[in-house]
Amino acid sequence: MASVIPVKTEKRPAADSQDVDSNAKKPRIWEAPSMEPSSLNLCLPQRKLLPSLKTKRAPELVLVIGTGVSSAVAPQVPALRSWKGLIQALLDAANDFDLLEEEESRRFQKHLQEDKNLVHVAHDLIQKLSPRTGNVRSTFFKDCLYEVFDDLECKMEHAGKHLLRSVLQLMESGALVLTTNFDNLLEIYAAHQGTKLESLDLTDEKKVLEWAQEKRRLSVLHIHGVYTNPSGIVLHPAGYQNVLRNTEVMREIQKLYETKSFVFLGCGRTVDDTTFQALFLEAVKHKSDLEHFMLVRREDVGEFKKLRDNMLDKGIKVISYGDEYADLPEYFERLANEICNRDVSTNGWGSPSQNGEELQNGFNTQKSLLQDYHS
DSSP: OEEEOOOOOOOOOTTOTTSOOSOOSSOOOOOOOOOOTTTOOTTSOOOOOOHHHHTSOGGGEEEEEOHHHHHHHOTTOGGGTOHHHHHHHHHHHHHHTTOSOHHHHHHHHHHHHTTOOHHHHHHHHHHHHSOSOSOGGGOHHHHHHHHHTTTGGGGOOHHHHHHHHHHHHHHHTTOEEEESOSOOHHHHHHHHTTOOOEEEOTTOHHHHHHHHTTSOTTEEEETTOOTTOGGGOOSSGGGGHHHHTOHHHHHHHHHHHHHSEEEEESOSSGGGOHHHIIIIITTOOOGGGSOEEEEEEOOOHHHHHHHHHHHHTTTEEEEEEESSGGGHHHHHHHHHHHHHHHHHTTTTTTSOOSOHHHHHTTSOOHHHHHHHHHO
């Protein structure tokens, strides 16, 4: 199934350079990074952009959004930080609504603290909150989901919006986006910029096929589902056998991994995710010959080198965006600007623009941006 987020569009003044202007039909001329000290510290050395990544065109990329992005956008929401945080939040909601017996609640809490298989724990909890009926409206699981993800719009922080702006920038220039997250933060942000993004899950084979064929570029594929459609949430490959058995869909999905460059953003263990593996990795041969990218924080040098060596076997180049999580929005903004502003000169799709007005497309040109900055 697919859903469009009904968020009222806000019209922002043209001089406000912190938000993306609203129009996704034609390529934009994107603004240069903000010069405010809060978003760009010119006194600190910047990580250089890897040539093999920064020279990619947006339509050659598939962005894989992990929990690291959601936790950066809304750090005050524990459910966005990890699987464990999400299960704990669902368990707390279930207890708040008196949906579990005391003994059941203790059992789930014990399994969570012992770090047992979190997918199994989540599956058992969802089953407990979902009566045996095909009518999703009657499940308490839906109520718990909405409680956990309530009012995300008001919990988004400025630095996180900066990161989402760069993702949207690449998306509107032709990149595909998929996520392992249940939230719809990107869709909410885009709606406020006047761009409607569709949320897809694996229950709609037709739309998943069209997404893989690049016919639904303004759609976000949630491979585990999205909380606004509880019936589409899957935690194990058995939950989307309809897609796995559809040879046409699987062929198109796997072709993406073989022909495009995936950029893993905020993804710690996504490559080990059983759903991701079943969709993209299991049938793909000669992975080490491919060229994908993973942006990570370089905290421990030894662990970083180990991860880099391990990922090369899967055709993934591990890149450090900095030593702190706060370095990611600035690094990714520079990368998005580098890619998208090069694409604009060829009209975003590889053909030179014949019309200067097309390039402007209702947005500020680079000249006017500089004039605004100096004024």
